[in-house]
């Protein structure tokens with residue numbers, strides 16, 4: 001018999017709650033006092049204290065590491081112009097300030113990679129962390145884009161050198177998933193995995209795992225290998241739970257498989273590249289009916305942190321306000337209840353039926369050889385979708401304001417030479433996008449829309 005829609009929803013909700021273990025969340029939460037030290041206003045968020053000692057922690061069953069539920073993702077760091085005008089550099093003082101604040105407020109997991117922030121992330125993260133006792137943080141980094149044993153080993157040693165550490169707490173085979181052949185080429189045939197397993201044996205790698213973006217066959221294959229994986233990093237958020245797009249697999253499946261094998265999950269993309277922090281007004285209204293003051297980002301972080309096998313949830317926090325709000329959300333975590341989960345199901349229906357370009361702003365497609373700011377163009381477009389400012393026709397009531405907002409915002413956020421009209425459809429970026437976005441086609445779509453507005457054409 002075909003399940004009615006309502007019954008199906010009920011089943012989905014029960015199933016989710018069963019899988020994630022709501023009601024029996026095994027967090028080691030310290031609840032001794034609270035030092036209010038700041039009150040901030042965050043876009044869409046509530047004003048409130050930022051506790052120093054209420055962070056929710058999860059215990060890694062393999063090593064006993066007690067890890068903060070909020071993990072600091074160093075894939076984005078604050079940048080500034082160099083004083084000699086020769087380009088950008090990491091704003092190290094601000095990085096130090098953010099890292100100090102995070103540690104002071106209970107965050108102890110920092111995730112970086114050799115390729116992050118144009119190759120500057122590890123060194124900047126290392127400088128900031130070096131100012132803290134080694135035992136006060138866990139640092140994670142990755143083996144990215146190497147195909148030979150020599151280049152893989154060189155990358156590993158350079159990571160330790162840049163991070164200024166003599167052991168790594170978490171080491172990942174980075175972004176596996178495009179094909180089993182590719183996985184073999186990068187890690188098995190060249191014996192790089194053998195090398196890394198020996199490094200784990202001697203304690204220079206404390207936890208060995210991998211991050212996944214790709215096809216399910218690779219996930220199943222790697223998980224079933226005769227290797228003890230200490231953790232696995234997956235994309236999990238309320239849209240991807242059942243509606244993963246591009247080269248991603250539904251998080252419901254990925255998480256379920258990790259639970260079966262008792263492999264802790266590290267979560268990336270809890271906000272789906274920021275999109276879940278900027279949901280359409282209709283969706284925000286639904287959330288506000290339950291929690292008037294909570295931001296959409298808080299909902300998304302609570303969702304990602306609720307499943308009990310989640311060790312930590314990564315967030316790339318460039319602004320102090322975001323760090324503060326995320327600390328507040330997990331100090332301590334309030335796991336989602338059934339009513340909240342049902343609301344997020346309804347929000348998901350709105351999101352999957354809207355006009356978004358499914359870009360997570362991961363930057364993997366960059367640099368574009370023709371200078372386009374690919375994630376920036378898509379982010380501007382998506383911001384206008386979120387704000388309900390996309391015009392369906394030139395006869396729309398709000399035509400004048402929406403036209404101005406799109407065009408002015410476009411020029412303000414993206415330099416003219418980096419806008420969609422400069423895409424020559426060379427397809428260089430196509431294979432690099434884990435969301436499998438048809439980038440040149442989407443560029444053309446954004447450009448046509450902008451041109452219609454500029455020329456005041458009817459549509």
Ligand code: SF4
Nearest residue numbers: 368423424426427429
């Ligand atoms: S297809 Fe367009 S956006 Fe992609 S690399 Fe080529 S010019 Fe850049």
Ligand code: SF4
Nearest residue numbers: 359360362363365433
């Ligand atoms: S277009 Fe694809 S690769 Fe580029 S930033 Fe967006 S999701 Fe990442």
